[in-house]
Amino acid sequence: xxxxxxxxxxxxxxxxxxxxxxxxxxxxxxxxxxxxxxxxxxxxxxxxxxxxxxxxxxxxxxxxxxxxxxxxxxxxxxxxxxxxxxxxxxxxxxxxxxxxxxxxxxxxxxxxxxxxxxxxxxxxxxxxxxxxxxxxxxxxxxxxxxxxxxxxxxxxxxxxxxxxxxxxxxxxxxxxxxxxxxxxxxxxxxxxxxxxxxxxxxxxxxxxxxxxxxxxxxxxxxxxxxxxxxxxxxxxxx
Numbered sequence: 001x002x003x004x005x006x007x008x009x010x011x012x013x014x015x016x017x018x019x020x021x022x023x024x025x026x027x028x029x030x031x032x033x034x035x036x037x038x039x040x041x042x043x044x045x046x047x048x049x050x051x052x053x054x055x056x057x058x059x060x061x062x063x064x065x066x067x068x069x070x071x072x073x074x075x076x077x078x079x080x081x082x083x084x085x086x087x088x089x090x091x092x093x094x095x096x097x098x099x100x101x102x103x104x105x106x107x108x109x110x111x112x113x114x115x116x117x118x119x120x121x122x123x124x125x126x127x128x129x130x131x132x133x134x135x136x137x138x139x140x141x142x143x144x145x146x147x148x149x150x151x152x153x154x155x156x157x158x159x160x161x162x163x164x165x166x167x168x169x170x171x172x173x174x175x176x177x178x179x180x181x182x183x184x185x186x187x188x189x190x191x192x193x194x195x196x197x198x199x200x201x202x203x204x205x206x207x208x209x210x211x212x213x214x215x216x217x218x219x220x221x222x223x224x225x226x227x228x229x230x231x232x233x234x235x236x237x238x
Contacts, residue, residue, distance in 0.1 A: 018111020022049040159183035
């Protein structure tokens with residue numbers, strides 16, 4: 001399975017609301033091998049997009065049809081006569097004029113964060129560098145400049161984008177250079193247990209589990225102490 005999917009460059013210019021954009025991204029994230037026919041339950045769409053009511057998903061689907069994102073919706077019957085899962089025929093993404101998005105992005109960002117992230121994905125060059133100004137982004141997304149700054153800061157803190165340090169000709173650093181990055185996954189670090197000491201007849205040894213350990217000195221010491229103990233009971237004086 002590919003780690004990314006394709007979105008058309010004009011997806012942000014269709015006048016989609018945050019929830020409509022989430023549902024559109026959800027449907028396109030299910031596209032594989034450029035087959036733009038997706039079969040998915042509306043309950044699954046609601047779960048992935050964080051939408052509580054199925055009625056809301058149905059209304060959004062109707063809006064996406066009106067705006068040309070979805071071309072056709074069908075619902076076949078099962079063998080038992082009941083209605084099956086919805087099938088959506090999406091508008092195909094052209095071989096040119098698309099950008100790539102990671103599949104794991106859905107459900108991890110709010111509506112405005114998702115729009116900003118998609119804009120960055122669309123604007124980055126082949127070198128994974130975006131240098132659009134805050135004013136340009138604000139005009140493209142129809143939001144305020146201060147909102148752009150705060151949302152980009154949130155995406156940087158979450159680890160979805162990274163700020164680049166680009167040096168200009170005069171030696172100073174240029175602003176507004178960002179790249180796509182993978183969010184940091186916090187791994188749970190288990191506390192290392194201290195080696196347990198095991199008392200035996202022949203001394204106290206350290207019990208180390210799942211570690212490479214040289215047992216030969218321990219075996220030799222055990223054998224020597226066992227020989228002394230055996231000779232003692234036999235009455236043999238060393």
